[in-house]
Amino acid sequence: VQQHRFPHGYVLEIPAGTLEKKEEPINCAFRELEEETGYRARKMTPLITYYPSIGYNTEVIHCFVASGLKKVADLKLDDDEILSVVKIDMQKLLRMIKSGKIQDSKTICAVLTYAAKKKLY
16 A cells, blocks of 8 residues: 655555454454455465564564455545555565665565565565
């Protein structure tokens, strides 16, 4: 998605969000995908779980690969969210990471992990 993030302006990033109380990461992934894109996935496959600042805080990021996508609704955005859905093929994503156009760490980590597992580079 292309999302407005203060103070950086518009950035490209994978759909993401915060776990609700007692919510499992996979359920959060299904929910956030639908809220931020209007697409529902038939399947979510775990990709990688990592600590973005392991020596600084306890944040954990769980990344999944969504498959079997079906458009089911309009976007369900929070009041402070400004975003649009952007479709980008994998090779272009890799070029955008290499050139520095994509700077969101969770997106970089997820895309590069996926590409490495699929031997795309």
